[in-house]
């Protein structure tokens with residue numbers, strides 16, 4: 001007999017299921033807006049020219065393949081911290097930010113979850129927005145934290161439920177952990193305004209809450225990496241000591257290279273050293289040390305001034321193409337005479353648009369129009385091209401009338 005007869009069949013991953021349905025469809029103009037990966041205007045995966053150049057330089061340098069330290073490639077983590085916190089950041093200059101390289105953003109969230117599970121001094125529950133990236137709940141549950149939710153999306157306005165969010169933060173027990181999407185909220189594409197961030201920071205301070213920023217899209221929201229770091233840097237100025245999960249999957253297109261970082265702002269270099277030591281103790285039995293190739297690419301791009309400038313231009317190009325596709329989709333829907341208000345498509349930012357379409361409408365979109373995306377009505381704008389936007393608009397128009 002097998003040892004595994006009792007293992008129950010688990011449900012398939014929601015997004016991978018969409019890709020499978022898409023692959024089976026024989027429609028020549030089928031559209032896949034499920035996956036959160038950038039595509040060029042021909043709908044093809046995009047490797048940034050700055051990444052190609054960085055890779056060539058690395059090959060030319062004939063580097064060895066020795067292990068990195070437990071916390072990764074130091075030139076990479078130092079530069080990643082500067083990118084997020086800003087070169088003038090006080091805690092960075094004062095040497096009180098602990099940072100470790102991670103297996104992309106997911107790994108950063110998981111190391112963060114594990115650290116908080118072990119050391120957070122108050123209730124080990126983390127609040128995530130409703131809705132949030134589908135993996136947040138699983139990552140934190142598997143880290144041993146309890147997962148709770150706060151209000152975020154208002155389906156009537158297809159916008160932020162700011163009052164609900166603030167009320168929920170105010171109602172949390174003192175010293176709660178709160179996950180905040182630093183920019184380009186996934187799945188809604190709806191971010192608080194700068195004024196709203198200020199009120200959120202005040203409410204968090206009043207409650208003595210701990211902010212955990214997830215920044216998977218720095219540069220992707222506005223096209224400007226500094227602008228997209230507003231919330232994180234503002235919280236720092238206000239005296240919060242947040243922790244941060246960074247991903248270079250989207251803004252460098254390094255998806256499969258798994259490049260990320262987890263950092264915590266502490267109150268002193270002594271505290272930082274202690275936190276660092278405990279992060280190492282967490283990482284060592286998990287995967288010993290992280291892979292070097294992707295981190296070397298990111299490090300080259302962040303540390304070489306010419307390459308850095310080129311990369312910032314490429315980030316802006318990607319963000320701009322997405323903004324253009326949003327405008328085109330809205331314009332085409334209006335041209336067709338749609339009576340729905342589609343202004344949220346252009347007011348939302350980042351890789352995704354939350355269309356406001358319901359589950360049944362999304363199912364019809366797939367069945368009748370061969371347009372695939374998640375059932376919550378989220379579409380990946382990065383999958384829209386000048387070649388498919390008209391067909392997409394007429395498909396959405398056909399379903400929504």
Ligand code: PMP
Pocket residue numbers: 036103104105106107133181186214216247248249255260
């Ligand atoms: N956080 C959010 C909000 C995301 O959308 C993603 C990617 N979809 C991640 C984290 C992590 O992605 P990765 O592990 O590929 O960096």
